[in-house]
Amino acid sequence: MTMLFTLVIQLLHRVRKLLLSAAVLLAGFQIGLILQANSIQASNSFSKMGDLIPAFLRDILGPSFAMFLTFKGIVCLGYFHPVVMGALVSVSITIATIPVMEIETGFIDLVLARPVARRWIVTRSILVALISTVLLLAMMALGTWLGLTKFAVNDAGWPSANLIGSLAINLGLLMLCWSAIALAIGCACRRRGSAGAIAGLLALTAYLTDYIGRSWKPAESIAWLSPFRYYTPFELVMGSPLPAKSLYVLGGIAVAAFALAYLLYSRRDISH
Amino acid sequence: MLSGSAAISIRGLTKRYGALTAVNRLDLEVPRGEVFGFLGLNGAGKTTTIRILLDLLRPTSGNAAIFGRDCQSASLKARSAVGYLPGEMGIYSDLTGQELLLFLERIGGNPVSREYRNSLTERFELSDRDLSRKLREYSTGMKRKLGLIQAFQADPSLLILDEPTEGLDPLMQEAFYQLLADGRSRGRTVFMSSHVLPEVQRVCDRIAMLRKGEVVLLSSVEDARKLASRRVRVAFERDVTVPASLPPCYEIIDATPRNWTLRVTGQLGSLPSFLVAFPVADLTVEEAGLEDVLVRYYRDGAA
Numbered sequence: 238m239t240m241l242f243t244l245v246i247q248l249l250h251r252v253r254k255l256l257l258s259a260a261v262l263l264a265g266f267q268i269g270l271i272l273q274a275n276s277i278q279a280s281n282s283f284s285k286m287g288d289l290i291p292a293f294l295r296d297i298l299g300p301s302f303a304m305f306l307t308f309k310g311i312v313c314l315g316y317f318h319p320v321v322m323g324a325l326v327s328v329s330i331t332i333a334t335i336p337v338m339e340i341e342t343g344f345i346d347l348v349l350a351r352p353v354a355r356r357w358i359v360t361r362s363i364l365v366a367l368i369s370t371v372l373l374l375a376m377m378a379l380g381t382w383l384g385l386t387k388f389a390v391n392d393a394g395w396p397s398a399n400l401i402g403s404l405a406i407n408l409g410l411l412m413l414c415w416s417a418i419a420l421a422i423g424c425a426c427r428r429r430g431s432a433g434a435i436a437g438l439l440a441l442t443a444y445l446t447d448y449i450g451r452s453w454k455p456a457e458s459i460a461w462l463s464p465f466r467y468y469t470p471f472e473l474v475m476g477s478p479l480p481a482k483s484l485y486v487l488g489g490i491a492v493a494a495f496a497l498a499y500l501l502y503s504r505r506d507i508s509h
Numbered sequence: 510m511l512s513g514s515a516a517i518s519i520r521g522l523t524k525r526y527g528a529l530t531a532v533n534r535l536d537l538e539v540p541r542g543e544v545f546g547f548l549g550l551n552g553a554g555k556t557t558t559i560r561i562l563l564d565l566l567r568p569t570s571g572n573a574a575i576f577g578r579d580c581q582s583a584s585l586k587a588r589s590a591v592g593y594l595p596g597e598m599g600i601y602s603d604l605t606g607q608e609l610l611l612f613l614e615r616i617g618g619n620p621v622s623r624e625y626r627n628s629l630t631e632r633f634e635l636s637d638r639d640l641s642r643k644l645r646e647y648s649t650g651m652k653r654k655l656g657l658i659q660a661f662q663a664d665p666s667l668l669i670l671d672e673p674t675e676g677l678d679p680l681m682q683e684a685f686y687q688l689l690a691d692g693r694s695r696g697r698t699v700f701m702s703s704h705v706l707p708e709v710q711r712v713c714d715r716i717a718m719l720r721k722g723e724v725v726l727l728s729s730v731e732d733a734r735k736l737a738s739r740r741v742r743v744a745f746e747r748d749v750t751v752p753a754s755l756p757p758c759y760e761i762i763d764a765t766p767r768n769w770t771l772r773v774t775g776q777l778g779s780l781p782s783f784l785v786a787f788p789v790a791d792l793t794v795e796e797a798g799l800e801d802v803l804v805r806y807y808r809d810g811a812a
Contacts (some may be wrong), residue, residue, distance in 0.1 A: 243615040294649060343599020344671040347659065350563045350593035350669075352618045507565040509599070 240353060241369065244361040249368065252332055257438030259328050260373055271384030274311035278390065283307055285288035298308040307395045308389075310474060312381065316404040317470035322411075322444070323372060329412045330436045332369055336362055338429040341509050349507060359420070359499050365382075366416035396474075402481040404470055410487035411468045415440055417494030419463075422445040424501035427509075464490055514577070516541045516667050516698035517562065517708060521571035524722075531557040533722040534571065537714075539574075539700055540779065541666075544693055546709040546730070546802065547702040549719035552728050556596060557703040557722075559671055562700075563593060571695065575667060589618055592665035596672045596702075598656045608656050609644060619663040629717035632684050649676040657685060661692075670701040674708060686712055690793045706803065710734070718803070726802065737801035738774040744786065744791040745769075756783055 249256075277283055284308050305314065315321060336358055339345040349355065378401055385395055419436035426432040443463040450460020460466050467483035517539040524532040528700050533556040539545045549555050562568040563575050564584035573580040575587040600609060614621045630640065633654040647655065653676040660668060674682045689699060689712050704707050709716060710730055718726035718733075726733060740762070746768035755761065764768040773780065777794065784792070 240616045240618070243612065247601075247612055260812060276790050339599075342601075343595060344601055346595045346599060347613060348566060348616060349565055349591070350591060350595075351613065351616050352589040353616050354585060397619075457738065504567070507558065508565060 241357050241361060241364075244348075244353070244357060245364050245368075246337065248332075248365045249363055251335065252365070252369070254415060254439055255328065255331060256369055259324060259375035263315075263321065263373060264376040264383075265319065265326065266318075267312075267377050267380030268384040270313055270315045270386070271388055274308045275367070275389055278308050304335045305474075308394045309400075312385070312396050313400065313474050314472065315377065315381065315403070316408055317468070319444075320455065322408075322465075324470075325408065325412050326415045326440050327437070328373065329366065329416040330419040330440070332366055333416045334423040334429050336420070337426050337432045338424035339431055340507055341427070345507060347450065355503050356499055359424070359495075359502050361494055362420055362498075363416075366413060370412045370416070371407045374409050378402075378405055379482040384395045397419050401471060401475050407468050407470070407473065407479060407487075409484060410484060410491070411464060414464045414487045417498065419497040421494045421501060424498045424505065426486060429431060464505065476504075481508070496506070511658075514524070514541065515539060515574075515739075516543070516704060517573070517575060518577070519558070519571070519573045519698055522558065522561060522568050523570045524554075524561060524566060524572055527573065532561070532568075533803045534726060535722070537717055537724065537727070541698050542693065542696045544689060544712055544716045545701070546700040546713035546716040546717070547700060547705075548706070548709060553719040554722035555719055558701065558719075559575075559669055559700075562669060563588060563591065567672075590666045590726050592663060592668045594660040594668075594670040594673055596675070598652050600644045600652065600655075602643060604644055605642060606640040606644060606647070607637075609655065610640070614662065617663050619664055619665070621662045622664070625661045625664055626658065629688075629807075630687060631663055633658060633681060634684075646738045650678060650681065654681060655688050657688075664697075666697060668697060668699045668701075670699065672703060673701055674703070674705060674734040680710070685795055695770050733802050735775075738772045739777070740795040741771040741773055741777070741780065742791075742793040742795070743769045743771065743787075746788040746790045749787050759783070766805060781800060 283306050298302070305311065336345070339348075339358075345358070348358070381396075381401055389395065415436070418439065419432065422436045422439075423429070423432040428433070444465050446456065446465040447460050447465035449456040450463070450466065464487060467486045469477070469483055470481060473479065514537045517537065519535050519537040521645050522532055522535040523530065535554070536556060536781075537674070545598070547555050547558070558573075561568050562575060562580050564580050564587070567581065576590055580587050583731070604612065606652075609769055610626070612660040630636075635651065635654055635658065639651065640646075644655075653674075657670075657673065660670065666710060675730075677685060686708075692699060699712075701709075701713070713730055714735055715729050717724050718752075725738070744765045750766075752763060758774040760772045761769055762772050
């Protein structure tokens, strides 16, 4: 256990700058969104913005769209804005591809020449992926809490803690899912650049597939393949409970990809 | 069955990468307490063999063991007895030298004596100030010294060193040879690959020479040198002519009326009787080096 703890600490030390800067940026973004929502609320502009949208367009976009013309909707946007999701998935991929980078640079030779089992390297990466996910989401939640308590007016219609928690859990599982996929890809690659590029392109393809599938009927038939399909912020903001199916699917993909990573890493040649 | 008494025991080891055979049916045994040199040109299969011993690479067939423990099925136990210096130190440059040594100590599983480590840092002239610097600020030589310290710090029973003096200045090379001599006197086994033949000649008890993944020579350093041809320079008191026929294993490389340079392979016992008919003024025999053996095995393709 001491060895595993040492490996986890070493990897956290390695990614500390990335994690801390991402955490501060994301927390700051949440506060920024609250300031923005506050400003719109203060000028009573939410209803004016709604009035600007033609009725036919409101019908097409559905009631979930109207929800985003509220204080709560703007605050929650910080948990599913494409830039935020892109940043979180990028951080996940960056951390998950470190094992292949260690092979590429030869650092892992010094580690595995000692009595360190290969499964501990994968376990270490999974633990760091979990810690990073929790840290980033906790910082986002902290940013939301700070923004609400310090800057928002009390009658602005705050999102409930339960809603923020549901969004964070669903988003966290999505991050873990991409960590697992990137880790498995990394365990099969010789170069970190290749692993990162493959994982990144796969994530982009999955995101676009889900995006198109949400608004274009023919694409729905393949949209279920995208992990992003199982992140449902709109429904959550509308008041739906956290769907168990989404959690099972995202959790299932993560577990399967982590298992594949163990298998690939235990069988591969460590050569650079 | 792998020998439990040997430090390293390799049987029929083969590693293929597609059509390329990096190591081919390698058999090797390194007894405990020996300093063993593993020689060969680039791509001969030295590093591949070392990486199989450390379970970094998986063999296509055959097996290897360290102190009787199979390097694949009991790799953790096998590696617990090893100190390893890679040919290229892939280090994480955001750590300090001290942090790297501590990290490797913690995952090493064997206790590190502070006293011993301090003696190593003193020997390699790495001060506390040097150790507190980030590794990105280290020169090539400093990285090599740190690599040697991390390999030796737990005082392992077996040291596997890949090109250990690469990048070290002559003073530090001398410090390394001293360290090796100390280790040998305490019964440590050393398995080192090297291109530096005078170094191998100086520190190793036995050598194996690899060519295209196969051992082409396995012998003591002394025996290996005997295999090489020696140069004999002969100066004459007056002009002489080169005889039409020379004894077997004699070859004239260069000849002027008063000076010959001969290449003699094997024993020199017949040299006096060959030269007795000539007015010899002076005679110089150049000791054969491992370079000559290497040349013989690589250039001349000796089997």
